[in-house]
Amino acid sequence: MKDFFQVVRYQQAWHELMNVRPPQVLQTLGLYEAGGRIAAADVGSREDLPSFDRSTVDGYALRAGDIYGCSESSPGLLENVGEVKMGQETSLTLHKGQCCWIPTGGMLPAGADAVIMMEYTEKLDEKTVLTHRPAAPFENVMQAGEDVRAGQIIISAGQVIRPADIGLMASSGVKSLQVFKPYRVGIISTGDEIVPPDQELAPGEIRDVNSYALYAAVDECGAIPTAYPLVKDQFAAIQQTVAAGLAANDILLLSGGSSVGVLDVTLDVLMSFADARMLFHGLAVKPGKPTLAVGIKDKLVIGLPGHPVSALTIFHILVAPLLRPRNEIHDCEGHLSINVFSQAGRDDFIPAAIEEQKDQKLIHPLLGKSGLMSILARAQGFIHIPYEKQGIKAGEKIKIRMF
Amino acid sequence: MKDFFQVVRYQQAWHELMNVRPPQVLQTLGLYEAGGRIAAADVGSREDLPSFDRSTVDGYALRAGDIYGCSESSPGLLENVGEVKMGQETSLTLHKGQCCWIPTGGMLPAGADAVIMMEYTEKLDEKTVLTHRPAAPFENVMQAGEDVRAGQIIISAGQVIRPADIGLMASSGVKSLQVFKPYRVGIISTGDEIVPPDQELAPGEIRDVNSYALYAAVDECGAIPTAYPLVKDQFAAIQQTVAAGLAANDILLLSGGSSVGVLDVTLDVLMSFADARMLFHGLAVKPGKPTLAVGIKDKLVIGLPGHPVSALTIFHILVAPLLRPRNEIHDCEGHLSINVFSQAGRDDFIPAAIEEQKDQKLIHPLLGKSGLMSILARAQGFIHIPYEKQGIKAGEKIKIRMF
Numbered sequence: 001m002k003d004f005f006q007v008v009r010y011q012q013a014w015h016e017l018m019n020v021r022p023p024q025v026l027q028t029l030g031l032y033e034a035g036g037r038i039a040a041a042d043v044g045s046r047e048d049l050p051s052f053d054r055s056t057v058d059g060y061a062l063r064a065g066d067i068y069g070c071s072e073s074s075p076g077l078l079e080n081v082g083e084v085k086m087g088q089e090t091s092l093t094l095h096k097g098q099c100c101w102i103p104t105g106g107m108l109p110a111g112a113d114a115v116i117m118m119e120y121t122e123k124l125d126e127k128t129v130l131t132h133r134p135a136a137p138f139e140n141v142m143q144a145g146e147d148v149r150a151g152q153i154i155i156s157a158g159q160v161i162r163p164a165d166i167g168l169m170a171s172s173g174v175k176s177l178q179v180f181k182p183y184r185v186g187i188i189s190t191g192d193e194i195v196p197p198d199q200e201l202a203p204g205e206i207r208d209v210n211s212y213a214l215y216a217a218v219d220e221c222g223a224i225p226t227a228y229p230l231v232k233d234q235f236a237a238i239q240q241t242v243a244a245g246l247a248a249n250d251i252l253l254l255s256g257g258s259s260v261g262v263l264d265v266t267l268d269v270l271m272s273f274a275d276a277r278m279l280f281h282g283l284a285v286k287p288g289k290p291t292l293a294v295g296i297k298d299k300l301v302i303g304l305p306g307h308p309v310s311a312l313t314i315f316h317i318l319v320a321p322l323l324r325p326r327n328e329i330h331d332c333e334g335h336l337s338i339n340v341f342s343q344a345g346r347d348d349f350i351p352a353a354i355e356e357q358k359d360q361k362l363i364h365p366l367l368g369k370s371g372l373m374s375i376l377a378r379a380q381g382f383i384h385i386p387y388e389k390q391g392i393k394a395g396e397k398i399k400i401r402m403f
Numbered sequence: 404m405k406d407f408f409q410v411v412r413y414q415q416a417w418h419e420l421m422n423v424r425p426p427q428v429l430q431t432l433g434l435y436e437a438g439g440r441i442a443a444a445d446v447g448s449r450e451d452l453p454s455f456d457r458s459t460v461d462g463y464a465l466r467a468g469d470i471y472g473c474s475e476s477s478p479g480l481l482e483n484v485g486e487v488k489m490g491q492e493t494s495l496t497l498h499k500g501q502c503c504w505i506p507t508g509g510m511l512p513a514g515a516d517a518v519i520m521m522e523y524t525e526k527l528d529e530k531t532v533l534t535h536r537p538a539a540p541f542e543n544v545m546q547a548g549e550d551v552r553a554g555q556i557i558i559s560a561g562q563v564i565r566p567a568d569i570g571l572m573a574s575s576g577v578k579s580l581q582v583f584k585p586y587r588v589g590i591i592s593t594g595d596e597i598v599p600p601d602q603e604l605a606p607g608e609i610r611d612v613n614s615y616a617l618y619a620a621v622d623e624c625g626a627i628p629t630a631y632p633l634v635k636d637q638f639a640a641i642q643q644t645v646a647a648g649l650a651a652n653d654i655l656l657l658s659g660g661s662s663v664g665v666l667d668v669t670l671d672v673l674m675s676f677a678d679a680r681m682l683f684h685g686l687a688v689k690p691g692k693p694t695l696a697v698g699i700k701d702k703l704v705i706g707l708p709g710h711p712v713s714a715l716t717i718f719h720i721l722v723a724p725l726l727r728p729r730n731e732i733h734d735c736e737g738h739l740s741i742n743v744f745s746q747a748g749r750d751d752f753i754p755a756a757i758e759e760q761k762d763q764k765l766i767h768p769l770l771g772k773s774g775l776m777s778i779l780a781r782a783q784g785f786i787h788i789p790y791e792k793q794g795i796k797a798g799e800k801i802k803i804r805m806f
Contacts, residue, residue: 031600031615031618031619032615032618032619032630034619035618035619035620035622035623036619036622036623047604049776049777050609051604051606052606052607054609056774085607086594086595086596086607087594087595087596087597087607087608087609088596088606088607089605089606089607090607104709104710105596105609105709105710106607107606107607142774142775146775147775147776147777148776148777154777154780161619162619162623162780162806163616163617163619163620163623163715163718163806164616164715164776164779164780164782164806165780166615166616166618166619167612167613167615167616167711167712167715167776167779167780168776168777168779168780169600169615170600170610170611170612170614170615170616171609171610171612171711171776172610173600173604173610174600175600175601191489191490192489192490193489193490193491193508194490197434197572197573197576197577197578198578201450201454201576202492203454203455203491203492203510204455204487204488204489204490204491204492204493204509204510205490206453206454206457206490206508206574207573207574207576208573209570209573209574210570211573212434212435212569212570212572212573213566213567213569213570213573214566215434215435215438215569216434216435216437216438216439216564216565216566216569217438217566219438219439220438220439220565220566227435306507306508307507307508308570308574309570312566312567312570315566328759329735329757329759329783330733330735330805332732332733332735332736333735333736333764354732356731356732359800361736371459371545372545372549372550373452373550373551373567373570373571373574374452374550374551374557374571376567376570376571377557377565377567377568377570377571379567380732397762402733403565403566403567
């Protein structure tokens, strides 16, 4: 039996994986296809936004100075010289004492510097409008370039494209952008005792869980999962499936029996490929010690623990952030409900559920017996107890790393 | 010009929409297809999970009572009677003073009630094992049914299926489940001044933003968006496109010019269909007053404000939760950075960004001029100022409704 001879800390494992992450291929997508994808380059606005001074209300465009100090009892009096049509350039120019009707979104005519809402006006006849309150310069006007200036960066490389980003690009005349192609991720489960879920269990057998759970997890990250048929714990069988998986994917996720001997076979298979570099073999993480990573040419193979809860935990903390940038702003804060103990010298990830209380969030670590899938299914995320700490006290304010 | 004659509050609008939400069609999916979908019915486990007593470590199965009180200086002495093979039923029965090798996941033999980790044992010869510490009953054993009992509900109707749920179903022999078919959502933008983003703007014109932003927003909710070509503000043209949209979708999102006259045309068109029931016409919500909803047979049409920021805001607060259940546990809490004023008698939704500080989250309302798409793109969610309140004070603890 080999030792875990390259046991590494969580942070180091993460850096190793980031260093050898497979190259990200670029593709150009139109706005209808780009939602949820990751921008590969900064995007600048093509023009000022808005491109002209616009009214933000229905009302009368005017020169603010003309109705300075007017009121209900002493209304302003303006000459109505026409109207601005929605979606059309206006040739009107307002001179001193003049106004014109303008709809929401309409283009401010030359000479005007404010709009007064219809509610504060009274139309005496076609040519005469009273105003019952004054207007500040640029009141109810969105000035050209006020939202975005031409050339301003509106999308940053590496960000996930959300609906408002799509809206911003559409507004500013951007028709397409460069994004990263999603990684193709192959999923291979090995184990003599593993059978597909649609098969009745003989005593001693357990069902294949990892193929299905990891498939859903990869898909949730926006990457493209492919699950391979179950493989027995034999060198040749694993080698053949890994070769097929490497040819068709950027990243392979292997998960095998969690005992040490089986992990050795997996490692031997991976190291038998040309250009294989072992990145680590064993993680100082609970759960997830029997995790390994090997770079093979420009592909990455991660051997996850066979135990489904450990496999999904390591997926969440090490694989998911490779597939999709993590936005830590979404991690919730709350107070820990009970003392949690750990062992210094490893990172612990403990499933946890959030309870909303009147004026705080209570975070319950779901301890039970480790490895219960039902516990992971009830959790909203993980508590992380860092390498140096031996535990966290009840009542302490902590973050929960949300799924 | 018609009044907003059915202005309703946000809560009432939500109830109206929920009451007439289009029927949800069921479909049965296998585990590879079900990730991210919404369960239509409870799912019970088909069997005990695990289905047999399993070891959670590599070591020796034994009878805890046999090594009670043993220690490094006074080891226990056991007769090794064989080994349990991974994935196979064992015919071994342990009698007093006996043990056998068992791998992680292996089936506990009859008579055994605990497993001692290999690290705490010493194999003297093929037949003799020393134990250097005692074992508690069921130590390192996951008992049959400990994770899930046969018949226990593992998935609840209405929940979103996450990877751990898929894992739980796979473990317990569930091969498929009933989910809701995603709604088909048609998106129709109207307005004489609106032009597609790939067209150069003439003065006074603005680009079509809603088709693209709403498409991405519908897609993000897991529903199936279809964007229709731009429609001019003419009764016949709108009617024709709405008829086509109703035939092919469950829900239609119309967004038109934000001025009152245009909204009237939209409403007249919708009410011209047989079985049309107006649900509301005008919302006491900022932004989003010019929102309307009409039920037509078993379909739902929501008229969103023409202004893209308002349209996307109303989408997030009223449409998205129809398409996909909202998990409020993901809403972050923090302290408001500045005073925010509102007007009693309406619900305000203000875009906000979160700043992580050393020991708290600071929530910055992004006020600026309302209606800047760049502000919405920088926000992580909304602050909600309820109908009754006139504002929130700086420093108050509040929730941000995350996108």
